[in-house]
Amino acid sequence: MRTLKVLLATSAALLSVALVARPQAAPAPTAQAQSPYSYEEVMVPVRDGARLQTVILRPRDKTGPLPILFQRTPYGVPDAPPAKVPGNQVSLDKDGYIYVYQSMRGRFKSDGVFTLSTAVHPDKPKVTDESTDAYDSIDWLVKHVKGNTGKVGMWGVSYPGFAAAVALIGPHPALKAVSPQAAWIDYWKSDDLHRNGALRLSYAIDWLSMLQLDKTKDTDFQYDRYDTYDWFLSKGPVAEIDRQVFKGQVPMFTALLDHPNHDRFYTDQRWSDKLGKTTVPTLNVAGYWDQEDPWGSWQIYFKQAQNDPDHLATMVAGPWAHGWWQGPTAALGPIPYGVPSGPQFQEQIQAPFFAYWLHGTGLRPTSGVKSFQSGSWTWKSYPGWPVPGAKATELYLHADGSLSFTAPAASEGCRDYVSDPANPVPFRPRPMSGTYLSPDWSWWEAADQRFLQGRPDVLSYTSAPLDADLTVTGSVLADLAAATSGTDSDFVVKLIDVYPEDAAKAPEHPKPGDYAKSLSGYQLPIAMDVRRGRFLASDTTPQALVPNKVTHWDVPLREHDHVFLKGHRIMVQVQSSWFPVIDRNPQSFVPNIARATPADFVKATQQVCAGSKIVLPVVR
Structure with missing residues (x-):
């Protein structure tokens, strides 16, 4: 901010x-x-x-x-x-x-x-x-x-x-x-301090401390580890940062911990x-x-x-x-x-x-x-929004990792992965700077997502190359049929535009690092967001999830206006952590995630099942 x-x-x-x-x-x-x-x-x-x-x-x-x-x-x-x-x-x-x-x-x-x-x-x-x-x-x-x-x-x-x-x-x-x-x-919804009720951890630390620790200047928060991913992981539950580091001197941060649900603190x-x-x-x-x-x-x-x-x-x-x-x-x-x-x-x-x-x-x-x-x-x-002529079109996630506009058979079943809070998925490549300490923060939402390839806790679904341009204008929604072995969980969904493998010529005389800057095969995020399971039924009265029960997770992906060009592919990625831009879900239900204990953080097996889809406002 x-x-x-x-x-x-x-x-x-x-x-x-x-x-x-x-x-x-x-x-x-x-x-x-x-x-x-x-x-x-x-x-x-x-x-x-x-x-x-x-x-x-x-x-x-x-x-x-x-x-x-x-x-x-x-x-x-x-x-x-x-x-x-x-x-x-x-x-x-x-x-x-x-x-x-x-x-x-x-x-x-x-x-x-x-x-x-x-x-x-x-x-x-x-x-x-x-x-x-x-x-x-x-x-x-x-x-x-x-x-x-x-x-x-x-x-x-x-x-x-x-x-x-x-x-x-x-x-x-x-x-x-x-x-x-x-x-x-x-502050609770989808801007600075939360995304659909999930705490924007690293940003809250850097922004709120800058505004409230000193009235007379804007001061960057000083981390004692070069990689802020390591710093946040070492602190454990979020309340430990307030107790050990801020010691109550950043009142808004303390208030966020005291008000984990969408109560009158926010609505007023x-x-x-x-x-x-x-x-x-x-x-x-x-x-x-x-x-x-x-x-x-x-x-x-x-x-x-x-x-x-x-x-x-x-x-x-x-x-x-x-x-x-x-x-x-x-x-x-x-x-x-x-x-x-x-x-x-x-x-x-x-x-x-x-x-x-x-x-x-x-x-x-x-x-x-x-x-x-x-x-x-x-x-x-x-003339307005949604735009005239936009038609809600369902793009389905298939169990073989493909993505298409054809609905799956119920017999396709599920894909699964293990989410471990001790090894959360980073939200951008490591090592990570503090929010304002490098240019990386400004454009991380457009960063090539290939940095996550090989992680077993990130599922990818990819379409065939498009045979014509696909225009998406309006509100994008993910609708997962998903389950967790835990009693709470997060699901992060990303809609990605995959560039062709020959989108750009390789540099003839590359300097160190130049080859990786090519747009060939680039995985450009178009829409990304998180949904916290405890708030699926109510954002004011959180509820534990039933382990291994397939539930519909609606994940709003906000407003967009984008053309997926002919020859590009569409990708959807699903994961259960996005750290440290979003605080870790312990994956066991507790009254207040920020005040969870280390013992509350457990591994969980996540399932993404037949019927999961992205709803795109397609303009033809």
């Missing part, structure tokens, strides 16, 4: 998106004079008397009143004006905005305590939350920032994306346009429940390969679309990792597609959106869904 630290290393242009905090200092006079922006730091008061650290950057080459583009962040505000216009702001700067950045309550110089709470209280106007802080700050800005037009837009990626979205709850009259990008609505913070009629134009943005927040922005769009008589809500998605649409992106991780989809989004969608609603120039943006489709590498426009 600390947006784009790695991307900053390759594009210093992303100041407005990825404000990685540094110790705050007054800008030097020379920096002020050389920058295309003037710089001012103020403390903005809000309704309970707290004051929030706020930086105002005004373009020097614009005269006359300008609208405000406002971003609220926990990651720190600029301590000096940028030396040049950030790359993702070039198209915005052609229209002209006063850029305002604010440290959220309890971070850096802002007063208060940073709790990470996403709860809102529209029925209690005297209670402060992130929506009221946004409202009060906008009210102050339009009254006190010189030369503004009285129109405000909010935007941001990740936490700033949430901070923009939550301003839609009781929006200030001056708020005329909002773009929540990689935002989220529910689901701020999107308070969204009513869509009254503010909204540009929601998500990445199909977003390794942090792929789900929430879609849910905001779906909620807005339920009551959008003026057609103000738009959804944009593409083959992007977390926030990479704000960079010069023209590749899906190691797969170049030659189209500058990041700059195209910035220039053709984002800038016109704010220009129309804040400047009154250009054409009114259309609502619906705009998608940069992977595989075809082209932009598509859809």
Whole structure:
């Protein structure tokens, strides 16, 4: 959730998106004079008397009143004006905005305590939350920032994306346009801290410790082992990390352990429940390969679309990792597609959106869904989602390891493997860095899955080469007929696009490592997620599984827009651990997995049986 630290290393242009905090200092006079922006730091008061650290950057080459583009962040505000216009702001700067950045309550110089709470209280106007802080700050800005037009837009990626979205709850009259990008609505569901109730362990450690151990800076968690896989495995049950390492100093992490089920701790913070009629134009943005927040922005769009008589809500998605649409992106991780989809989004969608609603120039943006489709590498426009003409099509897993659109006979039986919590399946190649300590984190969901070949606890099912392109647009679902010898279990399902063996020529004069970079035979994950057995019947009241009983496991694989090209094959992989991005399931039922004992972790025999399938929304 600390947006784009790695991307900053390759594009210093992303100041407005990825404000990685540094110790705050007054800008030097020379920096002020050389920058295309003037710089001012103020403390903005809000309704309970707290004051929030706020930086105002005004373009020097614009005269006359300008609208405000406002971003609220926990990651720190600029301590000096940028030396040049950030790359993702070039198209915005052609229209002209006063850029305002604010440290959220309890971070850096802002007063208060940073709790990470996403709860809102529209029925209690005297209670402060992130929506009221946004409202009060906008009210102050339009009254006190010189030369503004009285129109405000909010935007941001990740936490700033949430901070923009939550301003839609009781929006200030001056708020005329909002773009929540990689935002989220529910810590328990399918974004930062859980996936369908399974704890996102390594990410929770790195993100929450960075936000709560020190108010005044963003600090990477320091591991004492080079391979973080080994570090997490050595700690045993998750509660030992809280006890031995954090010692209760990361309150949100402790709260996650105290609330393993989808109880009111989470649902009371689901701020999107308070969204009513869509009254503010909204540009929601998500990445199909977003390794942090792929789900929430879609849910905001779906909620807005339920009551959008003026057609103000738009959804944009593409083959992007977390926030990479704000960079010069023209590749899906190691797969170049030659189209500058990041700059195209910035220039053709984002800038016109704010220009129309804040400047009154250009054409009114259309609502619906705009998608940069992977595989075809082209932009598509859809009137809504699901798209017209998409047909649910069942792709079956067969006991011989094949994959086809032909239903199996019941006599096919099952395939099995042994899942051992002492040797969990790694989620990316080892050795693993900490989340923010290498570029590997950004694109791990697009990494070649051949690194798992040979593991006996990963089942693979592969189709014949496709005789025509297959377009999948919409919500993908896995439906396993599966069993475990334990009383609890996880199943991880991956939908993979397998490139032909001759997809690329081998390098004539390879340097060390070049041969392995070829796309020949590449196994590209399209959709991956986990389902925890204890929550199959209820996410509030977990139940033990009946050993060896074949049960239907629905595994939501979220929204996608992808073309499996002719000659490619489709693969599905099934496994029962994904470590340490997901905490280990002990495979014996306990009241709280985080507080399991070492003795609770047992081997289990897993079965994937006839009738298991992937349901694809196929567009013909």
